[in-house]
Amino acid sequence: xxxxxxxxxxxxxxxxxxxxxxxxxxxxxxxxxxxxxxxxxxxxxxxxxxxxxxxxxxxxxxxxxxxxxxxxxxxxxxxxxxxxxxxxxxxxxxxxxxxxxxxxxxxxxxxxxxxxxxxxxxxxxxxxxxxxxxxxxxxxxxxxxxxxxxxxxxxxxxxxxxxxxxxxxxxxxxxxxxxxxxxxxxxxxxxxxxxxxxxxxxxxxxxxxxxxxxxxxxxxxxxxxxxxxxxxxxxxxxxxxxxxxxxxxxxxxxxxxxxxxxxxxxxxxxxxxxxxx
Amino acid sequence: xxxxxxxxxxxxxxxxxxxxxxxxxxxxxxxxxxxxxxxxxxxxxxxxxxxxxxxxxxxxxxxxxxxxxxxxxxxxxxxxxxxxxxxxxxxxxxxxxxxxxxxxxxxxxxxxxxxxxxxxxxxxxxxxxxxxxxxxxxxxxxxxxxxxxxxxxxxxxxxxxxxxxxxxxxxxxxxxxxxxxxxxxxxxxxxxxxxxxxxxxxxxxxxxxxxxxxxxxxxxxxxxxxxxxxxxxxxxxxxxxxxxxxxxxxxxxxxxxxxxxxxxxx
Numbered sequence: 001x002x003x004x005x006x007x008x009x010x011x012x013x014x015x016x017x018x019x020x021x022x023x024x025x026x027x028x029x030x031x032x033x034x035x036x037x038x039x040x041x042x043x044x045x046x047x048x049x050x051x052x053x054x055x056x057x058x059x060x061x062x063x064x065x066x067x068x069x070x071x072x073x074x075x076x077x078x079x080x081x082x083x084x085x086x087x088x089x090x091x092x093x094x095x096x097x098x099x100x101x102x103x104x105x106x107x108x109x110x111x112x113x114x115x116x117x118x119x120x121x122x123x124x125x126x127x128x129x130x131x132x133x134x135x136x137x138x139x140x141x142x143x144x145x146x147x148x149x150x151x152x153x154x155x156x157x158x159x160x161x162x163x164x165x166x167x168x169x170x171x172x173x174x175x176x177x178x179x180x181x182x183x184x185x186x187x188x189x190x191x192x193x194x195x196x197x198x199x200x201x202x203x204x205x206x207x208x209x210x211x212x213x214x215x216x217x218x219x220x221x222x223x224x225x226x227x228x229x230x231x232x233x234x235x236x237x238x239x240x241x242x243x244x245x246x247x248x249x250x251x252x253x254x255x256x257x258x259x260x261x262x263x264x265x266x267x268x269x270x271x272x273x274x275x276x277x
Numbered sequence: 278x279x280x281x282x283x284x285x286x287x288x289x290x291x292x293x294x295x296x297x298x299x300x301x302x303x304x305x306x307x308x309x310x311x312x313x314x315x316x317x318x319x320x321x322x323x324x325x326x327x328x329x330x331x332x333x334x335x336x337x338x339x340x341x342x343x344x345x346x347x348x349x350x351x352x353x354x355x356x357x358x359x360x361x362x363x364x365x366x367x368x369x370x371x372x373x374x375x376x377x378x379x380x381x382x383x384x385x386x387x388x389x390x391x392x393x394x395x396x397x398x399x400x401x402x403x404x405x406x407x408x409x410x411x412x413x414x415x416x417x418x419x420x421x422x423x424x425x426x427x428x429x430x431x432x433x434x435x436x437x438x439x440x441x442x443x444x445x446x447x448x449x450x451x452x453x454x455x456x457x458x459x460x461x462x463x464x465x466x467x468x469x470x471x472x473x474x475x476x477x478x479x480x481x482x483x484x485x486x487x488x489x490x491x492x493x494x495x496x497x498x499x500x501x502x503x504x505x506x507x508x509x510x511x512x513x514x515x516x517x518x519x520x521x522x523x524x525x526x527x528x529x530x531x532x533x534x535x536x537x538x539x540x541x542x543x
Contacts (some may be wrong), residue, residue, distance in 0.1 A: 005356035011447035105522040107476025210373025213478035
């Protein structure tokens, strides 16, 4: 194609594309660029100092560490849940399947206070954990719990369709050729779902690092210990440290964009795999 | 083996999903039904409900028009740069809600690009309702577009081309050919968009100013009540949002079955 657009008899292209680009620019692109322009007012040295103070570094460690752990948990248990939903029948399965999407539909603040009440020392679950020495609420573990909740649907919903589409003939052939259940899983099923699994993991991770509402209630929000990066941005904003807040935001934005690209590539890989199969 | 796996999966879901959901309603009703109703009919709560509804009532239709326009351009035509456009539409998904609020403060805040001009003309955007609406629009931009684009791509262009060749105008083609085909996907996108718009917390928190009775949405009101240790009221208001979430899930399940039905019939 040496021209911009292929010829088509359908009308409305210019109008649709024009409106789309205008809307996107006004609502998304121009405001996003404000962060970069604002940060460009700092010199490299100033920028580097701001984003590498111990408090900021501690928040990165916490945010990315907890997000990674939560996404990993969701990868493991999400696969389990998807497996159970696709391959087994049990009473209440439809209800369970519908509820998987609850973290998508439930406001983050509601999730936040519910999880905090649950895992606090006198909560339904916390009261059993605390005597064992496991404090969840107001510690990094609480952050991990909240981020697991928030990422729960991602792996389940990306793996489910792939599991449903797996041809049982492959498994039956393997069984006839003498493979046991574990071998069938490791060598036939797992490679088929791996792209979807990594996509779900990346989606859960990306969502977790930016999460605010469900985390700030259950986290202790103590600097250097249980302060997530989004909270640090807000704290700086409240102190009118616009430069600091924006600089940290730009770091998060760059990481988010890189993740978005990786996710797009992973999804392309999944589709490519499917097309070949 | 089967039972163990099912049991493990259900325990995981119970710990992270079912029990938290039930606890919202339990904590809301713990102090009795009177306290519950008092909390949700109190004037600040009513103002919060109003503001949440306003934000959603503006954000959802605007993003609906955007979603339809973007899907029409992307799904029915071939042009260079399509992939970039699709990625750009996904941007709000990848941005932290706090950063979404921050960038609007950078544009419309007192020290922002338009700050001096706005205060000269006495127009308040940040720490007022317009800012909240804008932040809500930003975080919900992709929802409807992302639903419609694959759907319209899968449906192809033959029906629309046939209509045009038979003499239909653009609008006629859209209303009578495209729209009936995408109606369930559209509804699905709208309810997801609405759920997110009403439940948005981080972005709205940054631009809101937290002025009780004026710039608090329902989620922000929950936060205020909770921070005041007024747990029963906080959970009562939260239960409204949880109910909204459950209704969203119910409609979503219904629409999904319709979409599958449509796929097997059409």
